[in-house]
Amino acid sequence: MAKSLCIIYSQKAKYTLWGNLISTCCKLSPMRYSDYVDYGKLDPFKKMALEKLSETFGAPKRLGIRVVPESLGEPASLFDFVEYDFMLAFVVEGLGTKNLIAEKMAINEKAHGRRFYEGIGQDVLATAVNELPCVGATPFGYGDEVAVGSSSWFDDRVKAEQFLKSLATGCRIAMVAAPCGETPALCDIISPEAASLSGSAIGLVRPKSRAMWGQGLKGDEIIYGIESSGIHANGITLARKIAENLPEGYFTELPDGKTLGEALLKPTHIYAPLIEDLWEQGVEIRYISNITGHGWRKIMRAKREFTYRISFVPEPPLELSFLQKLGGVSDEEAYQVWNMGVGYCIFSTKEFGEIIASKAERRGLRCYTLGHLVAGERKVVIEPKAITYFH
Numbered sequence: 001m002a003k004s005l006c007i008i009y010s011q012k013a014k015y016t017l018w019g020n021l022i023s024t025c026c027k028l029s030p031m032r033y034s035d036y037v038d039y040g041k042l043d044p045f046k047k048m049a050l051e052k053l054s055e056t057f058g059a060p061k062r063l064g065i066r067v068v069p070e071s072l073g074e075p076a077s078l079f080d081f082v083e084y085d086f087m088l089a090f091v092v093e094g095l096g097t098k099n100l101i102a103e104k105m106a107i108n109e110k111a112h113g114r115r116f117y118e119g120i121g122q123d124v125l126a127t128a129v130n131e132l133p134c135v136g137a138t139p140f141g142y143g144d145e146v147a148v149g150s151s152s153w154f155d156d157r158v159k160a161e162q163f164l165k166s167l168a169t170g171c172r173i174a175m176v177a178a179p180c181g182e183t184p185a186l187c188d189i190i191s192p193e194a195a196s197l198s199g200s201a202i203g204l205v206r207p208k209s210r211a212m213w214g215q216g217l218k219g220d221e222i223i224y225g226i227e228s229s230g231i232h233a234n235g236i237t238l239a240r241k242i243a244e245n246l247p248e249g250y251f252t253e254l255p256d257g258k259t260l261g262e263a264l265l266k267p268t269h270i271y272a273p274l275i276e277d278l279w280e281q282g283v284e285i286r287y288i289s290n291i292t293g294h295g296w297r298k299i300m301r302a303k304r305e306f307t308y309r310i311s312f313v314p315e316p317p318l319e320l321s322f323l324q325k326l327g328g329v330s331d332e333e334a335y336q337v338w339n340m341g342v343g344y345c346i347f348s349t350k351e352f353g354e355i356i357a358s359k360a361e362r363r364g365l366r367c368y369t370l371g372h373l374v375a376g377e378r379k380v381v382i383e384p385k386a387i388t389y390f391h
Contacts, residue, residue, distance in 0.1 A: 030328035033238040033337040039294070070213045073303070075131035075290055076203070078211055087205040089137035093127035094198035095120070098236045098265070101243075101250060103193065105261045106159070110251045115159045119267030120197070121167030123233050126268035127292075128201035129174045130344070133275040134288040136210040137203030142171065143180040144199040149190035154183070166267065173270045176201070210279070214302030216286035221347040221373045223299065223308060224356050226274065227366040228343030230266040230317045234292045235337040239264060242327040254318055263319035269365065271344045277359045278346075287347040291339040297389045299345055299380045307376035313384045314368050316340045331385045342368065 034040075050072055057067040060079065068078035068087065076091035102116035121144075129139040144167060154160055171178050181199075190196055205211045231239060243260055246252045250261025271290075278285060289298045299308045316324075316334075320341070324334045334340060346356060353369065360367040371383075378391040 030330065030333075031238060031242060032329070032333055033235060036237045036241060068211070068213075070215065071135055071211075074213045074301075075134040076137065076201075078135055078137075078205065078213075080208070085207050087137075087208055087211055089132050089135050089203040089205060090200070091128050091131045091202075092198070092200045093124075093131060094196065095124040095127055096233055096236050097240065098123055098233050099195060099197055101236070101240060101261055101264055104244070105250050105265075108249070108251060115156070115162055116261070116265055117159050117162035117166065119166055119265055121163045121165065122170030122173070122267040122270070123166075124197040124199055125167055125170035125174065125176075125178075125201075126270050127233050128199050129170075129176060129203075130268070130271050130290050130292075132201060132203035133272050134212075134290055135205070136212045137205045138276055138279075139174055139176045139201055139203040139272050141202045142174075142176045142178045142199055143182070143201075144178065144197070145182045145184070147182075147184045147186050147190060147196040147198070149186060149188075149194055150192035151185045152192070153195055170267070170270060174272050175276075212285070212287060214287050214304050217302055217304050217306065217347060217373065218286070219306055219373050219375050220349065221286055222350050222353060223310070223370040223372060224346040224348060224353065225314070225342040225368040225370040226271060226344040226346065226360055227269070227314070227368070228291070228317070228339045228341055229269045230319060231264055232268040232292070232339055232343055234339065235295070236264075238327070238329070238337055239323050242323050242329075246326070254322060256318060260319060260322065263317070269343050271365075274360055274363045274365065275346075277363070278352075278356060281355055281359065283348060283352045283355060285346055285348055289345040289347075291342050291345060295334075295336040295338055295340065296342070296380060296382065297336050300378055300389070300391055305376070305378050306373045307378070308371065308373055308380045310371040310380065310382040311384070312368060312370055313382060314341045314366075332387050335382060335385065335387060336389060342370070345370070347373070 060066065064082050066080045066082060068080050071078035076089040079088045099120050102120060105111055105116045124144065125142060132139045243250055250259060252260045254260060254263060287302050289301050291298050320338050348356060357367040380389045
């Protein structure tokens with residue numbers, strides 16, 4: 001009995017301390033992602049790159065291959081092998097700053113020599129392979145790049161082995177081969193203690209009729225959201241700025257007993273196997289949105305005039321709710337920066353809802369019926385939060 005009372009008291013104390021911390025930190029000025037990362041400067045460069053490099057798109061024609069123009073601006077680009085019934089999809093993606101959390105935690109005395117790269121390899125892989133099903137492709141190949149500021153980064157064998165083991169785990173989950181990679185030492189470009197992690201992935205679209213860029217949307221679709229594992233790899237900069245202002249930093253304990261850093265470092269879910277399952281079962285998938293940068297704004301990524309009405313919002317992961325409260329981050333900001341518990345959106349019809357949910361459950365993933373499409377202005381309306389994002 002005494003032991004039970006101690007446990008109850010300990011839990012109450014933990015929640016009281018957490019509440020006090022939130023109360024104190026919420027006195028700070030509200031924090032916004034745009035204070036650190038300005039998409040207003042990034043996105044115009046991407047558009048300019050497409051414009052300036054468009055003259056190269058005809059080069060593969062000599063081989064009987066064409067760049068599919070409709071795929072430009074989608075999560076991955078498509079190459080049509082004109083005389084054959086398949087296409088290849090190609091994408092380049094980077095992890096961003098998530099590994100800085102692992103680096104910061106490792107040098108803290110509370111780490112006691114522990115390294116925190118156990119999920120980082122899967123994270124960097126997921127940034128690329130999760131994009132390929134969005135254009136109808138099944139991933140099959142990956143090549144990573146570990147760019148460092150000093151070759152001494154590789155001296156830490158434990159960290160290196162953790163990273164490679166995690167990358168291999170991700171490859172097994174995604175069912176892809178990783179036969180190549182690159183390890184440039186970029187002295188004076190990257191800081192000596194850091195690494196920039198990125199990679200390229202390639203996937204197969206077969207038959208060609210599976211290729212998609214939103215052309216199949218009719219306006220009668222249901223939006224099925226597949227849960228995220230946590231923050232994944234987007235909005236990390238804002239999360240870091242909030243966490244690093246806390247007295248205990250990444251070692252701040254959450255109500256569930258985990259540290260904030262451990263929660264943020266949970267590896268990104270890989271969704272490609274689920275999509276393979278659905279295709280094999282004949283599920284009609286008309287579009288897929290990978291909820292990454294821009295958060296729930298990504299729901300309206302397809303270049304079509306529809307209104308996306310969201311009638312259900314799942315409970316966000318604990319660490320995201322925690323960060324939102326501590327940083328004074330508004331709902332409007334949070335849902336356009338973080339995934340808030342939804343990592344992938346599948347656009348299909350009502351008749352396939354049960355099988356999508358069933359296959360997701362078999363993969364250990366929750367599936368939510370978020371809402372539906374209607375004809376109208378291109379925007380996302382999150383009704384439970386009274387938020388509207390316009391294109």
